[in-house]
Amino acid sequence: MKREKKIIVGISVGDLNGIGPEIIIKTYEDTRMLELNTPVIFASGKTMQFFKNHLNSKISFFNIDNADKVVHGKVNVVNVWKEPVKIEFGRANTKIGEYAIRSLKAATKALKEGSVDVLVTAPINKHNIQSKDFNFPGHTDYLAKELEGKSLMFMVSDNLRVGLLTDHVPLKDASNHINEELINSKLNIVLKSLKQDFGIPKPKVAVLAVNPHAGDSGVIGKEDDEVLRPTIEKIKNKGELVYGPYSADSFFGSNTYKSFDAVVASYHDQGLIPFKTLAFGEGVNYTAGLGRVRTSPDHGTAYEIAGKGEANETSFKRAIYTAIEIFRNRQEYRHYSKNPLKKVTK
Known part of the structure; x- marks a missing residue:
C-alpha cells in the first residue's frame, strides 16, 4: 500500500510579543503531530530557543537555512534573521511588527516556490505591521496579491x-x-x-x-x-x-x-x-479563493496573556489539521476532475 506523502506545513511566527510562538511550541510538543506533517517555522533558531526556555519546553528545533533543506520528523526552523530580538510580552512594537512581516514574506515565498505545501499563520497585530513596504490590512489582502487570487475570509x-x-x-x-x-x-x-x-x-x-x-x-x-x-x-x-x-x-x-x-x-x-x-x-480562519492553502487560528495576539504560558493551542492545531485536509481534498478533486470515470468506480 502506497504511503501518503507527508505534508510540509509552513508557519509564519506572527507577533513575537503575542502568543504566536507559544501556541506553535505547544502544538508541536505533541510529537504525534510529526507523524501527520512536517513543520517549517520561519523565524530564527535563537528566537525560538528563547521561547522554548521561557516556557520550559522540551521541544527540539532543527535549524535550516532555507525550506528546501527540510528534514522530516523534525520541527524545522528557517533562519529568516540571525540577530537577537528583544521580546517584551504584551507590548505592541513596530520593530516586532517588522519581524512578523519578514516571517510572513519568507513563508509566502516558500509557499509560492513549492518548498512548503500549505501555510499556517500565527496572529499578527494589524497596526504595528504597517510600513512603506507593507500596506495591507492583514494577511488576507497580502496573500491575495502575492498568490494572485480573489480571496474570501472563510x-x-x-x-x-x-x-x-x-x-x-x-x-x-x-x-x-x-x-x-x-x-x-x-x-x-x-x-x-x-x-x-x-x-x-x-x-x-x-x-x-x-x-x-x-x-x-x-x-x-x-x-x-x-x-x-x-x-x-x-x-x-x-x-x-x-x-x-x-x-x-x-x-x-x-x-x-x-x-x-x-x-x-x-x-x-x-x-x-x-x-x-x-x-x-476551535474555529479556523481559511483564506478561500487562492491557488494555495492558507489557514490561521480564529483569535488574535492575546497580549494580555502573552508570556504567561496560558495560551490555548487548540485553534492553531485545528488550523494545521484544516490546511492538511483542504490540501488533500484539492488533490483528490483535481484527480477526479481529470479522471471522472474513476470516481464512479471508486
Missing part, C-alpha cells in the same frame, strides 16, 4: 462555515461595497471552495441580509430587495443552491444555519460574532 469549524461579502471595511461603508459583481464573485468562491476544498459536491448556501429584517420590504433599506435578492435568484437559476437574504438577527439563534453547508454574511461582525460565539477557540 471561518470554518466542524459544523459551521461562515464567509463574508465585505471583511475589513468600516461598517458605514459596507453596504456601498455590496453590488452584483461582488456578490457573484464571493459566492462563486464559496461554492467552488465547498466543492474542491471540503468535498461537498452540491453545496447549500445561505446569504444574510444587509439590513434588519431583510429591509422589511424596503422600509429599513432597499439593498436586500434591489441588490441581494435579484443576484441570488440569478445564481439559483444557474442551478446552484443559494438562498436568502435571511434576516440575521434570528438566523443563528434558531439553528437555521445547521440546514446549510455555509453561511455568507454581508459584513464582518454580522458573521464573526455568531461564529466566535459558537466556535471560539
Whole structure:
C-alpha cells in the first residue's frame, strides 16, 4: 500500500510579543503531530530557543537555512534573521511588527516556490505591521496579491462555515461595497471552495441580509430587495443552491444555519460574532479563493496573556489539521476532475 506523502506545513511566527510562538511550541510538543506533517517555522533558531526556555519546553528545533533543506520528523526552523530580538510580552512594537512581516514574506515565498505545501499563520497585530513596504490590512489582502487570487475570509469549524461579502471595511461603508459583481464573485468562491476544498459536491448556501429584517420590504433599506435578492435568484437559476437574504438577527439563534453547508454574511461582525460565539477557540480562519492553502487560528495576539504560558493551542492545531485536509481534498478533486470515470468506480 502506497504511503501518503507527508505534508510540509509552513508557519509564519506572527507577533513575537503575542502568543504566536507559544501556541506553535505547544502544538508541536505533541510529537504525534510529526507523524501527520512536517513543520517549517520561519523565524530564527535563537528566537525560538528563547521561547522554548521561557516556557520550559522540551521541544527540539532543527535549524535550516532555507525550506528546501527540510528534514522530516523534525520541527524545522528557517533562519529568516540571525540577530537577537528583544521580546517584551504584551507590548505592541513596530520593530516586532517588522519581524512578523519578514516571517510572513519568507513563508509566502516558500509557499509560492513549492518548498512548503500549505501555510499556517500565527496572529499578527494589524497596526504595528504597517510600513512603506507593507500596506495591507492583514494577511488576507497580502496573500491575495502575492498568490494572485480573489480571496474570501472563510471561518470554518466542524459544523459551521461562515464567509463574508465585505471583511475589513468600516461598517458605514459596507453596504456601498455590496453590488452584483461582488456578490457573484464571493459566492462563486464559496461554492467552488465547498466543492474542491471540503468535498461537498452540491453545496447549500445561505446569504444574510444587509439590513434588519431583510429591509422589511424596503422600509429599513432597499439593498436586500434591489441588490441581494435579484443576484441570488440569478445564481439559483444557474442551478446552484443559494438562498436568502435571511434576516440575521434570528438566523443563528434558531439553528437555521445547521440546514446549510455555509453561511455568507454581508459584513464582518454580522458573521464573526455568531461564529466566535459558537466556535471560539476551535474555529479556523481559511483564506478561500487562492491557488494555495492558507489557514490561521480564529483569535488574535492575546497580549494580555502573552508570556504567561496560558495560551490555548487548540485553534492553531485545528488550523494545521484544516490546511492538511483542504490540501488533500484539492488533490483528490483535481484527480477526479481529470479522471471522472474513476470516481464512479471508486
